[in-house]
Amino acid sequence: MIHQYKLNGYNIVLDVFSGSVHVVDDLGYEVIALYEENTPEEIVKKLADRYPESEVRDCIDDVEELKAAGKLFTEDRFKPISFDFKKRSNVIKALCLHVAHTCNLNCSYCFASQGKYNGERAIMSFEVGKRALDFLVENSGKRRNLEVDFFGGEPLMNWQVVKDLVAYARSIEKEKNKNFRFTLTTNGVLVDDEVIDFANREMSNVVMSIDGRKEVHDRFRVDYAGRGSYDNIIPKFQKFAAARGDRSYYVRGTYTHLNTDFTEDLFHLADLGFTELSMEPVVTAPDDPVALTEEDFPKLCEQYEILAKDMLRRKKDGKPITFYHYMIDLSHGPCIYKRISGCGSGTEYLAVTPWGDLYPCHQFVGDEKYKMGDIWQGVTNTELRDEFKLTNVYARPDCENCWAKLYCSGGCAANAYHATGDIRGVYEYGCRLFKKRMECAIMMQVAENMPASEE
Amino acid sequence: MKHIITLDTREMNEANGGCGECQTSCQSACKTSCGVANQKCENTAE
Ligand code: SF4
Ligand code: SF4
Numbered sequence: 118m119i120h121q122y123k124l125n126g127y128n129i130v131l132d133v134f135s136g137s138v139h140v141v142d143d144l145g146y147e148v149i150a151l152y153e154e155n156t157p158e159e160i161v162k163k164l165a166d167r168y169p170e171s172e173v174r175d176c177i178d179d180v181e182e183l184k185a186a187g188k189l190f191t192e193d194r195f196k197p198i199s200f201d202f203k204k205r206s207n208v209i210k211a212l213c214l215h216v217a218h219t220c221n222l223n224c225s226y227c228f229a230s231q232g233k234y235n236g237e238r239a240i241m242s243f244e245v246g247k248r249a250l251d252f253l254v255e256n257s258g259k260r261r262n263l264e265v266d267f268f269g270g271e272p273l274m275n276w277q278v279v280k281d282l283v284a285y286a287r288s289i290e291k292e293k294n295k296n297f298r299f300t301l302t303t304n305g306v307l308v309d310d311e312v313i314d315f316a317n318r319e320m321s322n323v324v325m326s327i328d329g330r331k332e333v334h335d336r337f338r339v340d341y342a343g344r345g346s347y348d349n350i351i352p353k354f355q356k357f358a359a360a361r362g363d364r365s366y367y368v369r370g371t372y373t374h375l376n377t378d379f380t381e382d383l384f385h386l387a388d389l390g391f392t393e394l395s396m397e398p399v400v401t402a403p404d405d406p407v408a409l410t411e412e413d414f415p416k417l418c419e420q421y422e423i424l425a426k427d428m429l430r431r432k433k434d435g436k437p438i439t440f441y442h443y444m445i446d447l448s449h450g451p452c453i454y455k456r457i458s459g460c461g462s463g464t465e466y467l468a469v470t471p472w473g474d475l476y477p478c479h480q481f482v483g484d485e486k487y488k489m490g491d492i493w494q495g496v497t498n499t500e501l502r503d504e505f506k507l508t509n510v511y512a513r514p515d516c517e518n519c520w521a522k523l524y525c526s527g528g529c530a531a532n533a534y535h536a537t538g539d540i541r542g543v544y545e546y547g548c549r550l551f552k553k554r555m556e557c558a559i560m561m562q563v564a565e566n567m568p569a570s571e572e
Numbered sequence: 573m574k575h576i577i578t579l580d581t582r583e584m585n586e587a588n589g590g591c592g593e594c595q596t597s598c599q600s601a602c603k604t605s606c607g608v609a610n611q612k613c614e615n616t617a618e
Contacts, residue, residue: 135583137578139576211595262595447580448581450581452584462598
């Protein structure tokens, strides 16, 4: 399968099943488009009014050479292995610990309904957290790198337990031959020097929630009195980010129908000194006034292009920013297994509630029918686990003809579920945005890998 | 090759990979929000 597109002056051709990326001239672009449906003679004829025959034949030779080398028009060899995924081991390598089902902000778009996940406020005890870590170690087989996300609600509302759990994990790491990587996701309200110091010692990653410009951020991210949180959190996060040094952090935000000019928000964050950025489209019911509309779509595409070009410029100027969706590593990216299986929700990644129940991931928490078991008895709903094992890109009918499938791995099961009622569905609007982002990301790779290519 | 320039990409091959040492990759807005393409392979044996 081939996908070809033009962006920022480049003609780009992707060969889906080999992962190859080609940059071609105008003739190459046309020849590749005609190649599958036409004989060489027909191609020569069709292009005769614009290109000399010898040129066209040259180009066809190039295409054939690449085809023979397995870099163009390659066949799908991966479908068969995707069915073996059901036999996949039950190793668990990552947990999302819901240490606090409560929040000190009252963000109106929060999928977790103010951190309570449609339930009661709750705080995870040290005993539950400790058992969760033991459960992870016991079920992690030979995997060495284990990930634990401190999530909420707002995890800093249960900070002492977070610190105690980190200490506990460190105390067993050596003997169990594991390496814990912790992530803290926070709204910033309770960030202080002590939090910053501890996080810099122990957290591999810190996720800071900011939506961008003050008016955008304060529209949703308000406290219980309805006051915006921007002025309170920005200085704290600035200090936090600066103190991270070369440790990872990133600022993540959500854009909605009300700020379809979201690059302004990203550039605002860059002006504030944040360089590691992520901004995601809101996922909500279609009748929600902030839901993205069909009219928004072309605007959003334009925004992604603006962003890509601006990031190239910033990099040239020596002041690069990172946008998470544009991070792509063509030469050392994920293996084919990873590309097919995706996020691992419900299989290698599980969420743990404050009282120790297991769910496929944080987005399913609170939905009783997705309860998978608990940290004492393990995964008892094995049927559900099997279902999630098979929710890979090959199990989704909508993904069958999608060129982006090995970049996407079938998307988010939770989004699919919320959009279509089925974890094997797809959130179509999200797909279109995803594909646009991949086109931009690959274009940036092209631009950076062949700067002198304007011929 | 005059008309086509090919970038260096990782070969997609069933024979290597699947070790599982890489990071999980949640795509949702509230977490890491990245697709698998964003990820690095962490296989030390390759
Ligand atoms: S972009 Fe959509 S259709 Fe394409 S692979 Fe991802 S989920 Fe499937
Ligand atoms: S199902 Fe979606 S929200 Fe859940 S872990 Fe996967 S990508 Fe993230």
